[in-house]
Amino acid sequence: MKKFFSLIILITSALRLSAQVSVEASIDSIQIFVGQQAHVTLTAVAKNQSKVEFPQFKPLQYITPGVEVLDTKEMEQQEADNGYVSKSVIYTLTSFDDTLYYLPPLTVKIDGQSYKSKSLALKVLTFEVDTTNVDQFFGPKDVQDNPFQWSDWSLSFWLSVLMLVLMALCYYLYLRMRDNKPIITHIRIVKRLLPHQKAMQEIEQIKADKMVASENSKEYYTKLTDTLRKYIQERYGFNAMEMTSSEIIAKLTATQDDTALSELRHLFLTADLVKFAKYSTLINENDMNLVNAIDFINQTKLENEPVEETVMPQLSEEDQRSQKARRILKSVIVAISVVCLSLFAYVVYTLYLLLN
Known part of the structure; x- marks a missing residue:
């Protein structure tokens, strides 16, 4: 008996559950004129997680002979009671033959089980034409232009205005750049004197000024030693102008033999005595030191160095700012x-679409 009552309870629950699953079909208009459209709404009520499969029709497929399906639109599901949802699909129908059509039940599959809706009817009517009074019918109309709509042209109009403003701004900037003359710089290649050539020119100037025979020995030795210091600085690459005579000799000793520096050492010693100890020299001693200076230059000169020098232009801060502004x-x-x-391009394309 217990098993019998349990079976009764299960059957009752299954019937109650199946009773809550439903499929309904409705039509918005039971009669239409030829070529008009009617809409059939197919609604299925099932559990939220249930798989619902509605009938699928291709465009212009017949739902029944004489009635075509133009479109299928699935609606958003609606919440129902007790965890159920309502899902709907709208079928757009039309027909071109005037008669009464029987629309068969539509089958919906819910979780693999088929449920059918009720059948519907659709009456298609035609227009009655009074062929006895043909004067009341009018011939075909001429082609009419579509009415002007600002919404169709507004985007193209405002983009055209923006384009004109940008063109005016571009022309103004061009005038500014044209008035701001470009800075033309040239890289100059100049011939330069080699260190020994500069030194020999200064020694020739000392000779021309007859400083060897001058009573002002201090000025003579100052000019002569400065000439040698400049030559040594350019020739050997250390700052001889800021060094003492002994420091220069010590620096040169690392690169030259002592024999070549002995006469130069004597020259610097004599110059230091003249400049700082008020030592008086004779003319022949001055001549000898001048000859020693020339010999040192000739022994240490480099003649294979390039005689051309590239001079890069140096722009002022104002010129640099001007160049940056032009860029x-x-x-x-x-x-x-x-x-x-x-x-x-976009405005022309849009106008082409609007005019065609």
Whole structure:
């Protein structure tokens, strides 16, 4: 008996559950004129997680002979009671033959089980034409232009205005750049004197000024040692102008033999005595030191160095700012020109679509 009552309870629960699953079909208009449209709404009520499969029709497929399905639109599901949802599909129908059509039940599969809706009817009517009074019918109308709609043209209009503003700005920037004359710089290649040539020119000037026979020995030795210091600085690459005579000799000893420096050492010693100890020299001693200076230059000179020098231009801060401003103006003008061309192409394409 217990098993019998349990079976009764299970059957009752299954019937109650199946009773809550339903499929309904409705039509918005039971009669239409030829070529008009009617809408059939197919609704299925099932559990939220249930798999619901509605009938699928291709465009212009017949739902029944004489009635075509134009479109199928699935609606959003609606919440129902006790965890159930309502799902709907709308079928758009039309017909071109005037008669009464029987629309068969539509089958919906819910979790693999088929449920059928009720059948529907659709009456298609035709227009009655009074062929006895043909004067009341009018011939075909001429082609009429579509009414002007600002919404269709507004985007093209405002983009055209924006393009004109950008073109005016571009022209203004061009005038600014044209008025701001470009800075033309040239890289100069000049001939330079080699260190020994400069030194020999200064020694020749000392000779021309007859400083060897001058009573002012201090000025003579100052000129002569300064000439040698400049030559040594350019020839050997250390700052001889800021060094003492002994420091110069010590620096040169690392690169020259002592024999070549002995006469130079004597020359610097004599010059230091004249400049700082008020030592008096004779003319022949001055001549000998001048000859020693020339010999040192000839023994240490380098004649294979390049005699041409590239002089790079040095721009002032104002010129550099001017060049930077021109580069910025050029970049902005190019960017605005690209935007204007893009806007022009888009506006022309839009107008073509509107006029055709």
